[in-house]
Amino acid sequence: MTSLAETRRRAVGPAPAARRRGAFLLATIAVVALSVVLSLALGSRWVTLQEVLDGLSAWFEGRTAQQIGAIAVQERIPRTVLALIAGAALGLSGAVMQAVTRNPIADPGILGVNTGAALFVVCGIAFLGINATWQYLVLALVGGTLAAVFVYVVGSLGPGGSTPIKLALAGAATTAALSxxxxxxxxxRIAAMDAFRFWQVGGVAGADWSSLGLITPLLVVAAAVAFLCAPTLNALALGDEVATGLGVNVTAGRLIASAAGVILCAAVTAIAGPIAFVGLMIPHVARLIFGPDQRWLLPICALGGAALLTVSDTIGRLIGSPGEVEAGIVTAFVGAPILVIIARRTRMRAL
Incomplete structure (x- = not known):
């Protein structure tokens, strides 16, 4: 029989956990808000909080600000919005891919999605002379999707099907070959290299409202699909056999979630370049705080990715002033040690 103490503990147990998660969620939202303020205020010219408010007020009212500080704020709004959207999409994409593959080091960069998108964009620049955002978007989506499918097929060959280690090895080999x-x-092709090299680094400096308007609807749909897949991803974490026993169509669920993850990554790559490590770092930090439940993990990864990329872009502007260091370089500088730590911890567990 269950004791009274055990019954009471089970009854009150989830409430403190929910309150703790809610507190962390509010803290994450506050961090995102702070990152937005810093992105608008800091750069080659630092502005005051009042100038930030004046610039935002003028922008919402559809007029041009008069003070130079407020004008600087208005010019930073598109790149701040792109950093938020791109970071959220990359964090969400990384969490989905790690859940689908059950691989703690899976992210769009490691699984070849970024490089596949980059290859198709390069071919479009070199052979087709593309220069429109929608052309970048189409080629990046096709290239990222084909690379993801190829990695999954190669990682599924042989006995045992698609294991986390085989997928990681297939992704690493594919990334090297595509690079x-x-x-x-x-x-x-010197001309193509000049057009490509700024895009290849990855950053949000070239943000404009037309490109944001092009990718935002696609990202919203893909994010909604990813959130709806959260219960399926929770079931997949228990193993394919258990998930099937719970009534989950494993193949369909994995394909739908993977498609959402690829679209989230490829659409961002089309206009911001292949920004690495956001999708790798954020899910690990989120799991340490919120646990493995995808219903909590996915929105937190979106918020964390938005904050990380926005802060990285701000740091790049500060350390490179009066120029700037692209956000993709900053995230790689921060993410490389994180990858080493994750790899060491994973190896120790395997031993």
Whole structure:
């Protein structure tokens, strides 16, 4: 029989956990809000909080600010919005891919999605002369999708099907091969290299409202699909056999969630370049705080990714002033040690 103490503990147990998660969620939202203020206020010219408010007020009213500080704020709004949207999409994409593959080091960069998108964009620049945002978007989506499918097929070959280790190895090999193809296409074509090299680093400096308007509806739909897949991802974490026993269509669920993750990553890559490590770092930090429940993890990864990329862009502007260091370089500088730590911890567990 269940004791009275056990019954009471089970009855009151979830409430403190929910309150703790709610408190962390509010803290994450506050961090995102702070990152927005810092992004608008800091750069080659620092502005005051009052100038930030004046610039935002003028922008909402559809007029041009008069003070130079407020004008600087208005010019920073598009890149801040892009950093928020791109970071949220990359954090969400990384969480989905880690859940689908059950691999703690899976992210769009490691699984070849970024490089596949980059290869198709390079070929479009070199051979088709593309220069419109929608052309970048189409090619990035096609390239990222084909790369993801190829990695999954290769990682599923042989006994045991698609294991986390096989997917990671297939992704690493595919990334290396596609990177070589990118170099092979670019090296003899100086003009294409000049057009590509700024995009390749990854950043949000070239944000404009037309490109944001193009990708935002696609990202909203993909994010909604990812959130709806949260119960399926929770079931997949228990293993395919258990998920099937719970009534989950494993193949369909994995394909739908993977498609959402690829679209989230490829659409961002089309206009911001292949920004690495956001999708790798954020899910690990979120799991440490919120646990493995995807219903909490996915929105937290979106918020955390938005904050990380926005802060990285701000840091890049500060350390590179009067120029700037692209956000993709900052995230790589922060993410490389994190990847080493994750790899060491994973290896120790395997031993």
């Amino acid at each position: 070589s193809l990118v170099s092979a296409v670019l090296l003899p």
